[in-house]
Amino acid sequence: MAAPALPAAVAGEAPIASASDIQFAPPLGRPMRYRVTTRRIGRDGALINFAITYDLQWQRAGRGYRLDAVLRRIDSDAPPAVMRALTMMLEPLVDESMAYMVAVDGSRIDLIDPDRLWERALGRIEAAGAEGKRAEAQQLAKLVAALPPAERDRLASADIRALLAATMREIPSRPGADASIRHDGATRIVAKTERASMAVGGADRALATDHIWTVDTATGLVVREQRQSWLVDTGEEGRTLVEERVRAIEPPA
Numbered sequence: 004m005a006a007p008a009l010p011a012a013v014a015g016e017a018p019i020a021s022a023s024d025i026q027f028a029p030p031l032g033r034p035m036r037y038r039v040t041t042r043r044i045g046r047d048g049a050l051i052n053f054a055i056t057y058d059l060q061w062q063r064a065g066r067g068y069r070l071d072a073v074l075r076r077i078d079s080d081a082p083p084a085v086m087r088a089l090t091m092m093l094e095p096l097v098d099e100s101m102a103y104m105v106a107v108d109g110s111r112i113d114l115i116d117p118d119r120l121w122e123r124a125l126g127r128i129e130a131a132g133a134e135g136k137r138a139e140a141q142q143l144a145k146l147v148a149a150l151p152p153a154e155r156d157r158l159a160s161a162d163i164r165a166l167l168a169a170t171m172r173e174i175p176s177r178p179g180a181d182a183s184i185r186h187d188g189a190t191r192i193v194a195k196t197e198r199a200s201m202a203v204g205g206a207d208r209a210l211a212t213d214h215i216w217t218v219d220t221a222t223g224l225v226v227r228e229q230r231q232s233w234l235v236d237t238g239e240e241g242r243t244l245v246e247e248r249v250r251a252i253e254p255p256a
Contacts, residue, residue: 024220025168025169025191025218025220025223026220026221026222026223027107027108027109027167027169027222027223028221028222028223029061029068029070029105029109029222029223029224030061030222031061031062031063031068032060032061032062033060033061034058034059034060035058035059035060035061035252036056036057036058036059036252036253037056037057037058037059037072037162037166037250037251037252037253038054038055038056038057038249038250038251038253039054039055039056039057039162039248039249039250040052040053040054040248040249040251041053041054041246041247041248041249042244042246042247042248043089043245043246043247044243044244044245044246045081045085050244051079051080051081051085051089052079052080052081053077053078053079053080053081053086053089053090054077054078054079055074055076055077055090055093055162056074056075056076056077056078057072057073057074057075057162057163058072058073058075059071059072064104066107067104067105067106067107068104068105068107069102069103069104069105069115070102070103070105070112070163071100071101071102071103072100072101072102072103072163073098073099073100073101074093074096074097074098074099074101075097075098076097077090077093077094077097091143091146092143092146092147092158093158094143095124095125095127095128095143095147096120096124096158096159099120099123099124099127101114101120101159101160101163102114102115102116103115103160103163105167108169109167109168109169109170109223110169110170111170112160112163112164112167112170114156114159114160117152117155117156117159120159121147121155124147125144125147125148128140128143128144128147129144162250165225165228165250166224166225166250166252167223167224167225168216168218168223168224168225169223171216171225173195173214174193174195174216174218174225175193175195181195181196181197182194182195182196183195186220189219189220189221190217190218190219190220190226191217191218191220192215192216192217192218193215193216193218194213194214194215194216195213195214196211196212196213196214197211197212197214198210198211198212199212201234201245203234208234208235209234209235210232210233210234210235210245211232211233211235211242212230212231212232212233213229213230213231213233214228214229214230214231215227215228215229216228224252225250226251226252227249227250227251227252228248228249228250228251229247229248229249230246230247230248230249231244231246231247232244232245232246232247233245
């Protein structure tokens with residue numbers, strides 16, 4: 004899955020330097036497709052797949068940028084009940100327009116009028132209740148209403164914030180014992196491995212998480228991010244994939 008090449012900027016827009024060699028100059032006025040794919044091990048030991056697809060578009064806004072994002076669809080090969088459990092909190096946001104203000108250097112991104120966004124989302128839930136899913140809609144409305152503002156923001160914005168290299172504090176800025184950095188032209192590839200433990204069947208198992216970010220240094224966008232979590236057998240002779248997430252900007256159709 005190769006990362007697509009992105010233009011540094013539209014004609015007449017000069018890249019804006021950041022504190023590192025990564026510029027921030029998102030491609031303006033050009034529709035982008037952004038896909039987040041997750042594979043997660045289910046109760047039967049099989050991997051469950053689901054994907055979230057966004058449409059994105061950048062434009063200038065004062066001294067910074069405006070990013071418009073629409074969550075277009077949620078797909079999964081999981082049984083309906085499992086898919087519902089995994090994605091029910093996102094369903095009210097499908098087809099909702101989410102607008103973000105982004106600092107000129109890409110170091111800050113803020114959701115515009117989040118209260119209004121969730122008012123519209125709750126309105127969609129109520130409409131679903133009026134169409135015959137009243138009990139389910141009421142339960143979902145209560146869950147959404149009970150969420151603290153920070154959790155609502157995470158639901159609406161986590162994938163979008165992960166696009167900006169300048170806001171992703173977990174991306175290592177220099178090589179280390181568990182991190183490596185290499186360059187391929189304007190592309191920076193950063194890899195990091197973390198180790199922890201996970202309770203499985205009443206016992207702690209070693210857990211290794213491999214993270215790879217592919218950053219376009221001309222635009223400041225993370226064009227691909229892959230995170231894989233593995234249960235590691237004794238001596239690391241075997242590994243079992245527990246979860247994989249890939250966020251990627253897809254090439255234009």
